[in-house]
Amino acid sequence: MPAPAPAGLQLGQVTETVGADGAGRLGITPTSIVYATASGSDKPTKDTFAFIVYKARATTAVAADQAAPIDSGGWSWVAPNGQAIAQGNGEAYNVVADSFNAGRTVQPGTHVLDAAVFDLAAAQVGGTLVYTDGEGTAYRWTIPKTDTGPEVGQIKKELAP
Numbered sequence: 044m045p046a047p048a049p050a051g052l053q054l055g056q057v058t059e060t061v062g063a064d065g066a067g068r069l070g071i072t073p074t075s076i077v078y079a080t081a082s083g084s085d086k087p088t089k090d091t092f093a094f095i096v097y098k099a100r101a102t103t104a105v106a107a108d109q110a111a112p113i114d115s116g117g118w119s120w121v122a123p124n125g126q127a128i129a130q131g132n133g134e135a136y137n138v139v140a141d142s143f144n145a146g147r148t149v150q151p152g153t154h155v156l157d158a159a160v161f162d163l164a165a166a167q168v169g170g171t172l173v174y175t176d177g178e179g180t181a182y183r184w185t186i187p188k189t190d191t192g193p194e195v196g197q198i199k200k201e202l203a204p
Contacts, residue, residue: 075192
């Protein structure tokens with residue numbers, strides 16, 4: 044049974060998680076959020092894309108894989124009304140920014156910047172970001188309703204039409 048996760052994390056707070064299939068450990072830190080009404084020529088099927096940058100840092104001498112939805116883990120969004128939304132829903136799977144597209148494996152002694160993207164209705168903005176790790180433990184961050192974080196400028200530049 045997974046260990047209880049810390050409650051009430053805020054954007055910018057790190058938590059230590061277990062990699063996919065229980066291998067390695069990752070420090071996961073969501074650092075920035077941008078709400079965008081387009082990404083290049085792609086438009087959301089709802090109202091906005093929520094583009095969240097996170098830092099994944101290997102914290103042991105073993106490489107760690109970020110748990111992905113195929114592994115029954117990875118990222119999801121919980122809207123203020125409690126609706127759970129999968130990463131990459133709607134047109135969000137098309138939204139990519141090269142600076143935040145690191146892939147799954149994080150080597151020992153390194154970190155990567157990656158992104159989770161959601162296609163949201165206006166009422167779903169400002170929800171809870173959830174990361175479920177390789178042992179099934181869910182970590183939750185409260186995400187603001189406005190763009191914030193150190194990578195906002197770079198995200199907007201790369202998502203611009």
